[in-house]
Amino acid sequence: MSTSVGHLALGLDIGGSSVKTALLRIDGSAPPETVNTDLFHLDQSREPGLVVGELARITTQLRTQYGPIASVGVGIPGMFDEAAGTPTLLPNFPISWKGFPFRQEVEGNLGQKIALVNDAKAFSLAESVVGSAAGLETVVCVVLGTGVGGGVVHRGKVWKGLGSAGELGHLTVELDGPPCGCGNNGCVESFASSAAISTAGGQESVQAVFAAAATGDTRAQVAIDRAIKALGAGLANVFITLAPDTFVIGGGVAGAGKQLIAPLEAEIRRRIRVAPGTDIHVVPASLGRHAGAIGAALMGAGTQL
Ligand SMILES: [Zn+2]
Structure with a gap:
């Protein structure tokens, strides 16, 4: 149409x-x-x-x-x-x-x-066309919230594949990891969803985990590090596959901003040895709710x- x-x-x-x-x-x-x-x-x-x-x-x-x-x-x-x-x-x-x-x-x-x-x-299309990745050719977006969703946008079009392309929450990052709602084990979502982070961090909400970590709470920081490590491994694999111009991170968990974006970028760079680290960019979403x-x-x- x-x-x-x-x-x-x-x-x-x-x-x-x-x-x-x-x-x-x-x-x-x-x-x-x-x-x-x-x-x-x-x-x-x-x-x-x-x-x-x-x-x-x-x-x-x-x-x-x-x-x-x-x-x-x-x-x-x-x-x-x-x-x-x-x-x-x-x-x-x-x-x-x-x-x-x-x-x-x-x-x-x-x-x-x-x-x-x-x-x-x-969300992915909006951020790629008029949001924080506007004008870039290949963009991978992640929505961190109750679940972990995502999308791949290439030249202004959402890549659908057979339909399910971009379900980044279900990238396997731990071979025998915890069960995921999708039926697989060790998915990114099992570590980086808001529930996974708040449970591991011993707080009522993911926001509370980030707040506790900011004041030096070790358990909260470990939960955040674990989520970043899992998401970083998943996105490193995506980088190997697509070498996108940037990753855009949005959703409720991404509200943590500084505590999340820079460490995530560093984690992906740490894993990627087949491209210069300066090729890897992670930016927060800019269009809001x-x-x-x-x-x-x-x-x-x-x-x-
Ligand atoms: Zn899953």
Whole structure:
């Protein structure tokens, strides 16, 4: 689907407790302009039918305010059947999402076609096109949060492969490591998810682990070092495979900033001996909490630039 010059593209990013929105004006001759961003809290039940109703209400409100919307992209936090438009695995969401004809229901309620996208891939596209890696050719993005997601973007397009490319949380970094939710052992996610870090660090949240480490708590620092080591090993393997221009790190865990970005870059450099260390760059995401919605809007518009 293509969008002609100066049209509005809407991105709706469904998260655990809210829907974030981004309305972009896309003009082929200029970078996309963000017209509006917003956040709407979701009903605690997060039943799919209720969420569809909320998406329709939000879209109607934006149409009233800004006029016709040419394209819509909807990001969901999990995997889905691309052909059918039905979620297959949405961790942390009610089981009723599985197999729910989500794309069909949203299209019926909105009265227009939508693009259904994975939220981490939407984040990756946004950061690669208009965020901290804008203008670079090959970008690998990691979303550190409840889970560890990611995406590979090459020349402004998300690399999908057969569909699952970019699931960086499930790179194996310890041959007989702890079990991962995916069924494998020793995945990056088993060490670097917010739950893994907070459990290992003996704190209630990952933020508390970083705060404790900053005041000299050894257990907290060990948990952070372990997460950085695991993620660093995984990303070193990705560097060997793709030699990307940069890695972009976002998500809740990445909020730790300085305690994470520089040590992670150093860890990847430590492992890479087949390229100069100066080839390896790790930068924090720059678009903030609306990155996923911006990326969903870009994917919906089919611009992918
Ligand atoms: Zn896994």
